[in-house]
Amino acid sequence: MVSEIGFSDMLSLAQTIGIVGTMVLTLYFSKRQIQSLSIDQQTRVLNDLDEKVHKMAELVLERPSIQKVIDNQEKPSEELAFSFYVLWVCAHAYAMRQRNVLNDNEWTGWLQWMRNSFRKGTIRETWKQVEPDRWFNPAFQNFINTEIIGANLLT
Secondary structure: OOOOOOHHHHHHHHHHHHHHHHHHHHHHHHHHHHHHHHHHHHHHHHHHHHHHHHHHHHHHHHOHHHHHHOOOOOOOOHHHHHHHHHHHHHHHHHHHHHOOOOOHHHHHHHHHHHHHHHHHOOHHHHHHHHHHHOOOOHHHHHHHHHHHHHHHHHO
């Protein structure tokens, strides 16, 4: 037995599909917004920590002897303090790229700056000295070893 679907039944079905579709779209965009807020929160926390590292670097650059508080093995020097600061800036730029805060053009500039610094400056020697102590996160260490130092070996 075949039943006929009337106009009012079709209208009810269309309204139900419309309501369910609207709910699904709302749920999808809400989830994306929550993910975006989470990334924004992580970025704010990372920036706050970076400001603290910046302040510590200023203090150590003003008085190199206080760097013994965090690393008692090295003879205090302005060069080592500045090298750590440069590495922290690079680590922060890398973290911002991982969170898609830096666009491709900005990242290309940072990447070239890092490669030039490792190729032309003394930062590479500092990296070799401090890298075994794992001062930086593993993803950044891998990035420096493969994309910066590894790329400089090719040029």
